[in-house]
Amino acid sequence: MDQETNLKRIRSEISRLDQELLQILNRRAGLSLEVGSIKSQSKDNVFKPFREKEVLNGLAQKNPGPLPDEHLRSIYREILSSSRSLQQPQKVVYLGPEGTFSYFAGVEYLGHSAKFTPKNSLEDVFRAVDTREAELGIIPLENSMQGSVGQSLDMFLKFEVFIHAEVFFRISHFLLSRETEMGAIKKIYSHPLALQQCSTWLRANLPGVEVIPDESTARAASRASTEPGTAAVGHQKLTKFYELNVLGNSIEDIPDNWTRFLVISAHPPEAGNREKTSLLFSVLDRPGSLVSALEVLSRKGINMRKLESRPLRAEKWRYVFFADVECDLTAGDYASVLKDLEDNCYYMRVLGSYPHGPQILA
Ligand SMILES: C=C(O[C@@H]1C=C(C(=O)O)C=C[C@H]1O)C(=O)O
Secondary structure (H helix, E strand, O other): OOHHHHHHHHHHHHHHHHHHHHHHHHHHHHHHHHHHHHHHHHOOOOOOHHHHHHHHHHHHHHOOOOOOHHHHHHHHHHHHHHHHHHHOOOEEEEEOOOOOHHHHHHHHHHOOOOEEEEEOOHHHHHHHHHOOOOOEEEEEEEEOOOEEOHHHHHHHHHOOOEEEEEEEEEOOOEEEEOOOOHHHOOEEEEOHHHHHHOHHHHHHHOOOOEEEEOOOHHHHHHHHHHOOOEEEEEOOOHHHHHOOEEEEOOOOOOOOOEEEEEEEEOOOOOOOOOOEEEEEEEEOOOOOHHHHHHHHHHHOOOOEEEEEEEEOOOOOOOEEEEEEEOOOOOOHHHHHHHHHHHHHEEEEEEEEEEOOOOEEOO
């Protein structure tokens, strides 16, 4: 068989498989709609990250290749995104404008079928979720280099929203500009955290160039697209939004730079065999009270992954702790632990239990 005939045969086989895939995808969508109508009768949550993880891991375990696991997962994230949106349109709010790291983390994790709507502040993101203007919100919680985003923690005190999922998103910065040469750059704009994360590279490669903090990486890119002689630091994909050139690749000082984002909703997630739980608590004002609260957890062999203290803003010089533990504290088996914690605390609130989140490199 000559090459051309062979190619024709392969392409017609691909087209036949595409038709099969189309039928199968529609059968899957039909079943998902059935699940959706059962959920709407029982007012159940549409987004089930634990079930989605089960679906993804089940497929990855049986994947014979040559399709790489990462491709399989990203294809499936879109199938799951469509499935959720068919059950109920999914409005997702994030700290905008379009093109921030929150935006890209949200789109990569929740897929393109959700309707992403930017908000001007983290407070507006929490408010839109709390008032049910949006089904879901995506918020940055902490960065592997710079620690917690204090404002996100504070907003959990102000709004009674719940954590449904976490996702770890690789943060890699690019120097973006309308200019084609570094020599033409007189000013650099970006979010202060992005500028800090790239400070060594910027000092070495653009010494003496004015560095100007901006509200977000996306806004900085928009400025750089209109002001000659300027550059922005941000996500590589901003080149497509604002027709910018890349003048520096992966310019972050520590290459293994990750941000942990949370998916929040106004409804509590269901209990079960989730791997993590986040909680807020404030201890009594007496010696040993923090130790007693922590002992409740350690007696049960519960591993704590994070403990952060924040000012309880309504009452000066009092503090609240934000903790992550490695178990499902909302599961029935832990009812006595929750009760003991409550007894040892001045205030205690479970923010949600959820599966260990995926790491996304995009
Ligand atoms: C179909 C469901 O709803 C959503 C979509 C899923 C899917 O398409 O596999 C899985 C979990 C949910 O986020 C379900 O709950 O089973």
